Amino acid sequence: MSDILEKAKSIENYIINFRRDLHKNPELSSEEYQTQAKIINELEKMEIEYRKVGNTSLIATLKGKKSGKTIALRGDMDALPIKEEADLDFKSQKSGIMHACGHDAHTAMLLGAAKILSGMRDEIVGEIKFFFQEGEETFLGAKEIIKAGGMEEVDACFGMHGMPELETGYVNIEPGYRMAGSDTIYVKFEGVSGHGSAPHRAKDTIYPACTFVTDLQGIVTKNIDAQKPLVLSVGKFVGGTKANVVAKYTELDITMRYFDSEVRKKAHQAIKRHAKAIADAYELKVDIRIEDGTPSLYNDESLTVLAAQSAAKVFGKGRNKTIPKYMGSEDMAYYFKHAKGVYAFIGYRNEEKEAVYFPHHEKFKIDEDYMKYGTALHVQFALDFLKNSAS
Known part of the structure; x- marks a missing residue:
């Protein structure tokens, strides 16, 4: 000893x-x-x-x-x-x-x-x-x-x-x-509210936000080298106010874990790109804010x-x-x-x-x-x- x-x-x-x-x-x-x-x-x-x-x-x-x-x-x-x-x-x-x-x-x-x-x-x-x-x-x-x-x-x-x-x-x-390094990513979709019986007269944000959530895993599998780990987890999803009101806003909080700084950079770019593409497809506005965490x-x-x-x-x-x-x-x-x-x-x-x-x-x-x-x-x-x- x-x-x-x-x-x-x-x-x-x-x-x-x-x-x-x-x-x-x-x-x-x-x-x-x-x-x-x-x-x-x-x-x-x-x-x-x-x-x-x-x-x-x-x-x-x-x-x-x-x-x-x-x-x-x-x-x-x-x-x-x-x-x-x-x-x-x-x-x-x-x-x-x-x-x-x-x-x-x-x-x-x-x-x-x-x-x-x-x-x-x-x-x-x-x-x-x-x-x-x-x-x-x-x-x-x-x-x-x-x-x-x-x-x-x-x-x-x-x-x-x-x-x-x-x-x-x-x-x-x-x-x-x-x-791993850690970042928190805040995504906010903005549409147009309306009556739940006539969604075509409004611009719903919940459905596009759901599409974005499922799309996130495509970023991991299709944009990032599989031998360089990346984890994207949606920990918070808030949208709408009432069942018969089309949601004007939907917000997501995402945690991201990574090792390689290049993976981090690519993931940030892809998240912004995918969120904007989905927002454009459904005629919405989107705001993306990335809060740097620990390296x-x-x-x-x-x-x-x-x-x-x-x-x-x-x-x-x-x-x-x-x-x-x-x-x-x-x-x-x-x-x-x-x-x-x-x-x-x-x-x-x-x-x-x-x-x-x-x-x-x-x-x-x-x-x-x-x-x-x-x-x-x-x-x-x-x-x-x-x-x-x-x-």
């Missing part, structure tokens, strides 16, 4: 207790004021400098005895508007809000890493930044930290997420695309090699398992636009503890045994990167 994992085990109760307190008291995106205060209290005990940024985020900085490169470690803090149904002694005390994505554990692991590293200042060659980040679920938190200068002079960044595809004690660190997340190849070596020290050999990339999105990708980075998936699956649910489920649980591994990986990779950069 590695030295760093031993250090993580020695403070395991501290990490777990902090996580349980956050789990009992979840806060929604950019409202994590109590969470921020609790972290500040711990950072002050560790004598780690920090500053508040954004609404509730923190940038903490730990400088080693010798100058060198800078690495940023990130932990997200926000909960979700979900009513918890998991049977836990430390169940959410806030109705309709729960930590259903494991961000409470992410925060606790990063704080545990800060605690370990604060006692290793003499061994740190360079600087370590800890991003305690608000609003990952809304894709706003990373932007706030970047806007506040958090990524200035950062040479590499590292983050992680617990996942149920991997059992506790296993990790996934792979190069290349690991999570796709890409693990730097050379940095991934180093991270995999760090993981082997913590988890042991043969514990880095290959899993498919995810079509879900992560605002960690914004940091990767400013410095090379690696994002790891850590296993929390334990069927005996009912820790089997995918994030955002109302019965979401983690195997808390996984947290010592995540804490140790933060520490090990930070030390290895700084040492490797100094040599």
